[in-house]
Amino acid sequence: xxxxxxxxxxxxxxxxxxxxxxxxxxxxxxxxxxxxxxxxxxxxxxxxxxxxxxxxxxxxxxxxxxxxxxxxxxxxxxxxxxxxxxxxxxxxxxxxxxxxxxxxxxxxxxxxxxxxxxxxxxxxxxxxxxxxxxxxxxxxxxxxxxxxxxxxxxxxxxxxxxxxxxxxxxxxxxxxxxxxxxxxxxxxxxxxxxxxxxxxxxxxxxxxxxxxxxxxxxxxxxxxxxxxxxxxxxxxxxxxxxxxxxxxxxxxxxxxxxxxxxxxxxxxxxxxxxxxxxxxxxxxxxxxxxxxxxxxxxxxxxxxxxxxxxxxxxxxxxxxxxxxxxxxxxxxxxxxxxxxxxxxxxxxxxx
Numbered sequence: 001x002x003x004x005x006x007x008x009x010x011x012x013x014x015x016x017x018x019x020x021x022x023x024x025x026x027x028x029x030x031x032x033x034x035x036x037x038x039x040x041x042x043x044x045x046x047x048x049x050x051x052x053x054x055x056x057x058x059x060x061x062x063x064x065x066x067x068x069x070x071x072x073x074x075x076x077x078x079x080x081x082x083x084x085x086x087x088x089x090x091x092x093x094x095x096x097x098x099x100x101x102x103x104x105x106x107x108x109x110x111x112x113x114x115x116x117x118x119x120x121x122x123x124x125x126x127x128x129x130x131x132x133x134x135x136x137x138x139x140x141x142x143x144x145x146x147x148x149x150x151x152x153x154x155x156x157x158x159x160x161x162x163x164x165x166x167x168x169x170x171x172x173x174x175x176x177x178x179x180x181x182x183x184x185x186x187x188x189x190x191x192x193x194x195x196x197x198x199x200x201x202x203x204x205x206x207x208x209x210x211x212x213x214x215x216x217x218x219x220x221x222x223x224x225x226x227x228x229x230x231x232x233x234x235x236x237x238x239x240x241x242x243x244x245x246x247x248x249x250x251x252x253x254x255x256x257x258x259x260x261x262x263x264x265x266x267x268x269x270x271x272x273x274x275x276x277x278x279x280x281x282x283x284x285x286x287x288x289x290x291x292x293x294x295x296x297x298x299x300x301x302x303x304x305x306x307x308x309x310x311x312x313x314x315x316x317x318x319x320x321x322x323x324x325x326x327x328x329x330x331x332x333x334x335x336x337x338x339x340x341x342x343x344x345x346x347x348x349x350x351x
Contacts, residue, residue, distance in 0.1 A: 002036045003221040009233060013044030015156045016165075030153075031160035034238055035246075038253030039217045041233040042153070042207075047145045049232075052209055055181075058138040059265055062103055062129060063183040073127040075104060076313035080116060080124035081178075082106065089312050099259070103181040107174075108140065115174070120275060121304050121323070122176040143179050143269070146207050146234075150177070150271035153236065154204065161246055162284060168245075171273040176300055177203070178272070184214070184257070184264040200252035201239040202303045203272035208235040212264040218254040227255070240302065241273055244294045247285035275300025301326035 010029050014022035033040045062070070067086070075083035085102040105126040109116060116124030128136050154172060155165040198218060208215075215227040215235065227235055243252040257266075273279060280296040305325050308314040317323045 002219065003223065004037045004039075004219045005225060007039050007041055007217065007225070007227050007235075008033055008037070009041040009043055009230060011044040012042045012153070012156070013046070016152050027156055027159045030156050034157065034160060034242070034250040037219075038238040038251045039227060039255070040236050041230045042149075042236050043230075043233040045149050045234055047142075047149060047234070051142050051145050054134075054138040055142040055209070055267060056211065056265060058132075058135045059103070059181040059183065059267070061132055062135060062181065063101060065129065065132070069129070070101075073103075073129055075127075075311070078124075078127055080120065081122055081307060081311075081314075082125070083127035085311075090310050091312060099187065100182055100184045102183070104178055105139065105143070105181075106176060106178045107143075115275070120300075122178075122275060122300060122307075123174070139179070139181070142267070146179070146209075146269040147177060147271070149234075150205075150207055150269065153207075154271065157205070157242060157250075161249070161282065163282075171277045171279070171299070172204075172271075174274050176272045176275050176303055177270060179267065179269045182266040182268070184260075184266070186263040187259075187261050198254040198256045200243075200254055201237060201268075201270055202241075202306045203239040203270040203299075204241045205239050205271050206235075206237050207269045207271060208237070209267040210235065210264070211266070212260075212262055214258045214260050214262075214264055215266075216256055216258060218256075224256070239270070241279050241297075241299055244279050244297055245282055247281035247290065248293050249285060272303060273299035275303075298326065 008029075010026065010033065012026055015026045017023055030040075062084075070084045071086065073083045075081060075085050075089070077083060082105055083103070085104060087099055087101050090100075090102075106122070108126045109124050111125055113124055151169075151172070154168055158168045159165055210229045213226065213228040216224040217227050217237070219225050237253050237255060238250045240252045242250045275298075277299040278296055279299050281292045281294055286292045308318055308323070308325055314323070318325065
């Protein structure tokens with residue numbers, strides 16, 4: 001992992017295209033950056049600007065609603081982790097509650113979906129606000145466009161680790177991929193300062209649309225590097241599951257959000273595996289000189305365990321005995337540079 005000082009931009013317009021040389025060059029860049037930095041901007045991603053703009057407008061409309069109106073779709077009313085997240089709901093590793101609100105959604109499955117009926121904690125229908133015309137359509141249009149980009153990137157990362165483009169597709173057939181709409185309200189008295197701390201993302205990788213500065217990534221020396229918005233580009237960072245699959249060749253990059261006074265919106269799509277997907281180091285990355293660094297992980301159980309450790313309403317259900325953590329649960333900040341530099345900050349903010 002490099003002691004990088006800035007985040008590179010990769011034009012992915014040739015990825016999966018008709019020019020083999022341009023495609024191969026893009027894959028080579030993905031491999032180099034994923035194995036040395038773990039953070040990049042992607043331009044040429046194909047998501048229309050209008051789709052992103054409509055998502056931002058829809059989010060502003062939601063967060064402008066009164067708190068009682070937003071609490072009608074409180075995430076704690078759901079049984080599959082969907083809905084409105086008020087300030088103070090998320091607390092990382094027992095630290096101070098975060099000053100942000102959010103709306104969490106994923107693939108909008110029907111009420112009679114068999115996994116939802118069987119009690120899967122992350123699959124099923126979304127909660128939607130009433131009397132907010134066009135909100136659902138704008139949000140799901142962005143979800144579909146970002147998820148399509150995620151599939152292209154998955155194939156690029158697959159080639160980047162020496163596999164066929166479709167070799168990892170079987171891990172993503174009915175994924176738990178979540179889109180978060182996050183709002184950091186204006187805070188006049190807040191000084192620009194480190195936020196609550198660092199974390200990695202629990203999925204394969206993350207596609208992030210930010211509206212303002214504040215995001216920071218940890219480099220190989222444990223230093224924090226700014227990741228400001230780049231017009232027309234999305235931020236992509238490696239997550240825990242790609243670190244496991246590559247046996248540590250790709251490192252899940254620790255990151256945090258600075259506490260700043262400016263209002264900020266953030267839209268991460270966490271590109272995930274299927275709930276029951278078994279993730280283990282790929283054989284070509286396991287040698288006598290480099291033994292397997294990770295045990296087999298059930299992707300959805302890992303994601304759900306981290307979610308329970310973070311959300312107040314889920315911790316209360318755990319403490320009451322209503323739900324139990326998976327037996328092989330890992331603690332927060334078990335991956336990435338933060339696990340290698342534990343003195344720098346506690347587990348922290350998402351987004």
